Amino acid sequence: MPMLLRGIEMLSSLQRDALKEFMNVSFGQAASLLSEMAGQKIKLTIPEIELSHISLLGKKIEDEPFANIFKGHIVSSSLAFGNELKGKAQLVFPVKEGKILVSLFMGDEIPLEDDGFMDFSDTDIDAMKEIGNIMLNTIVGSFANLLDKQIIYSLPEVEFFHYPDHQPKFPHETGHYILLIRTTFSLVKTKIEGVVFVVLTMDSISILIKKIDEMLVELYG
């Protein structure tokens, strides 16, 4: 799977290559699980990874790759984690596409525009929480496994907001870097676009880079 990385000047080309390969595996697993949940073949289009300071996130949301997602009504499923690795992972969809995904997950008919696309029942919210829980656990859990670190999760949360009136919440502590991952999932019958954000503290990113270095030393001596 091709992968685009931007803004990771702090990494050497070998480190970048190792990180790309690692992300390919994590995303492949997450896409495979989404395919299972949606009961359809899912094509994972070119994901992008960007490492930058959290203070730049607001601007990045307005960049071209995210403009289609961050427009109007949005639903997000998030999972905070702590212990040896700290951060937050968040899955964001336009409400319409989130509703389609929930329908696929529950084996329901795909709703029509006139059926009240914006209406998320308690059951829909519960399903969206589980979809986020499973996908984000796969991505974050594979970080933890690679780094041989134990993380403890908070309960998953589902939130609705209208962009740009309300913006998604991310940790804003000093020193937070964001590992920003954008994915586009294409389903057979319809196209669902979503964004995955993984926010790691600087300490956690340092652990990740140190582990990549160890793997490279093992490989190349």
Place this chain on the structure above:
Amino acid sequence: MKILVIDDSAVYRTQIIKFLREFLPEAEYITAHDGAEGWNLYKKERPEATLMDLLMPGLSGQEVLKLIKGMEAKAKAKIIILTADIQKYTRDEVEELGATKVINKPISREKAAQIADVIKGD
């Protein structure tokens, strides 16, 4: 045979039972929406098998597992963990606590067949 399903997601409780019924149609399914309710139902109903999530409000799956094993360490009741958490630390932890089997979400027909085999003792 009584099977207790403990998960804070109503959607997931429904999915688990829907898949399992195909392999264990005669079983009586009991559900709990969090760890505390699950623990109370376990004490009251003494199910032959319990399927349980880990990350739940109030009592976590690990805490319920400790309570069950603390009450009857040598009990034959099977405790199957069904979780989205893929960490090897988590798997090691719950296996050490006495879980019979750990399976990662999402549930599927194939995974339900595995769970049914564990419950039937195959």
